[in-house]
Amino acid sequence: MTRPTLGRARWWVAAALALVGVFVLGATAVRFAPPGSTVAVWWPAAGLAVSFLLATARGARAWLFVAGVLVSSAAANAYGGRPPLVALCFGVANAAEVAVVYGLLTRGGRRPALASMEDLWNLLAATLAGALVFGLFAGLTVSIGVGGPFLATASAVTASHAAAVLVFAPLGIAVGTRRTRRPGFEDLVQWVVVVGLTTSVFNPGQALPLAFLPIPVLVWGALRLGLRTVAIQLLVVGILAVTLTSVGGGPFAAAARVGGLRPETVGALTQAFLVTAAVTALSLAVASTQRRAALADLRSEVELSGVVLDTAASAIIVVDRAGAIARLNATAARLLGAAEAELVGRPAAEVFPVDDHERVSAQMAGIGEGAVPLHEEQDWRVTGLGVRHIVWTNAYLTDDTGHRTHLVKTGVDVTDERAARTFVEAVLEAATATAIIGTDLDGVITLFNRGAETVLGWRASEVVSRKDWSLLHDPAEIDRRAEELGVEPGFDVLVHRVRGGAATETRDWTYVRKDGTRRTVSLTMSGIRDEGGQLTGYLGVAEDVTRRRQVEVTLQVALDREREAVEELTQLDRTKSDFVSAVSHELRTPLASVLGYTEMLEDGAAGALTDRQLELVARVDRNGRRLLSLIEDLLLNSRIEAGRLELAPRRCDLSDVVASAWTSVETVTAQRDLVREVEVSPRPLWIEGDPAALERMVTNLLSNAVKFTPDGGRVALAAHPDDRRPDTVRLVVSDSGMGIPESDHERVFARFFRSSAANERAIQGSGLGLSIVRAIAEGHGGSVSVASAPDEGSTFTVCLPVAGSAGPPTQAATRTYRDHRDDS
């Protein structure tokens, strides 16, 4: 209920008008007071003042208005011809009355209202109190001031004021109430009847005792038209009745004329009529307003419960005492597989899709006896959905006498949840080698799967909800970790990162089993969160890695051992290389001396040698040279191994190197029956190289060609610019010998590799030659490759970069040597 608030200026104007009204009504009432009476029969001014206060005023303004009432009423009394002191006293009495009524109706900050019977009761009580206060004041004023009777005066004015306030105040209160309906034709008719009837009943020409007649019409308005209309009509009827009676109209005035009643008695009768009309109409108006509000509440409640029922995810079925369905919601209808309308009225036992029909029938027959348990679970065969597992909560409705009249079944379909739970449980149980342990936020164990039982030796029933995490861990390890993290030892040590926001945290921990033995586990911690993302607990997934860690340690030890062994072997190898190198070095000097002396012998330094002697010396010389070559290879190899292949490159002509190598090999090949071809570019082949190393390279290739080519074969050596790559010179050594199988092409360049064929045929060699060739070629920024097939000869090609200033390659004009020698 809202109260219209007037702006400051408007309120002042309205208050002033109301006070003028109080003056006018007061003065009129005094004037119309019956002759010989000390008081007026009706005092509408009091009603107006109270009504205005109730409608508009608050706080200080109200009390200002009360003061205004004092002045205005006193003035009206004085104007009406009363002595000034008496008029002042009446003014005070009026103000006191208004203050009491207003004060009582707004006490404790409440707003004046007429919404309940209690409000009406308050209004009646406040009106009576105000009237009594006025009666007391007025009685005293009259008895002391003008020597009139106290009791008669007091009772008369109490009644007249009570009636006036009761007729006016409802309007002041109703101004703030909301209009609940639009006025219609009925309003018009009722208004006409009220006004017409009241006017005719109190008409001066009317003497019959028909004062009760307007009351039923007021009741009509009260029941159908609302509080506002009743309040206004009460005022109108009051004014009409009082005014017309005062001019001698209506039953009361007529009774006075016939029975010689005193004017005060006529006044009292009129007041009685007004009070009766007001109480009757107001109480009915309040009651019917209340009833309407209650009905509206009820309706919306019913609607709400209907909506709740129909939108509920649970199935709700109301079954009456006879076992028939009285009501059900949409969810229930879906489970029963039929429309709601079809199901209502049918026996529940008949439509419930259950297997144990007999039991349900017995239950439904015994609703009155409470045969249905308060909780039960049932499997329902739902069309289209299969078997659904439903948990029912049952409740009975009872009548006033406590007899069960209905059964209300509320069912929740838990099939899916059960399935999901079964699945999760199955997963947890299936992990028999993995410990899955759940805890709450404080570390109390909430879940302990089969794997946890295996790993830790505890049974789930011994630890879940009973023990906490600390049971499973090594306290010393927790203390160490706490120190690392700089936190207090406790559960936080395990979930430090997860609590800090990380999704998971994995590390090795030591679990202590029930029997006290220890296991190393790799534990992954993660947080369990509710739908709102709030952390509610932790989940630890631990795998026993004791064996794995042991194996890892063993492996590490083995690896360390192996590394040591390799280091030892490397050291040994180095020693061996050093030894070979030293021995080779030591051998070279005496061998050179041996070769020098054989040369001297051949040259006849010791006198002329016989042919036989010469032949033997030549053999010594040949084998000596082979030995020297082997020693050179060994020395070179040692240097290559040690990464010390020291080359002394300078600008040189590859043709010279080739010629020199050819000459040195010639002595070895002298006794062989081979076609030897040399093909060298007529122009110098400038390269940046170490001539001695290059000569060694060519010598090795040439002696291989000779070695692996049987007599009658061909050995060729060519050196010329590369046709396709101007920055490269090519050195090609080819033969028509035994060749090399494809599978050995790469291996021949490895150190100490000798083909099985070479071994089988006892062809001498160390397996070092080609590895030295490759090292020297690559040491010059070049490369070596082989093209060969068994029994089809071999071709070794060395590519070397030309010296930086070398000019464009020239077309090779070739020099060819053909040479046949007998090695007899």
Ligand code: ADP
């Ligand atoms: P060695 O000649 O001392 O055995 P090399 O490193 O020079 O060692 O050669 C390794 C192997 O490559 C030889 O044992 C032989 O089997 C093969 N090989 C090298 N040159 C030829 C060739 N011209 N013809 C056939 N096989 C060859």
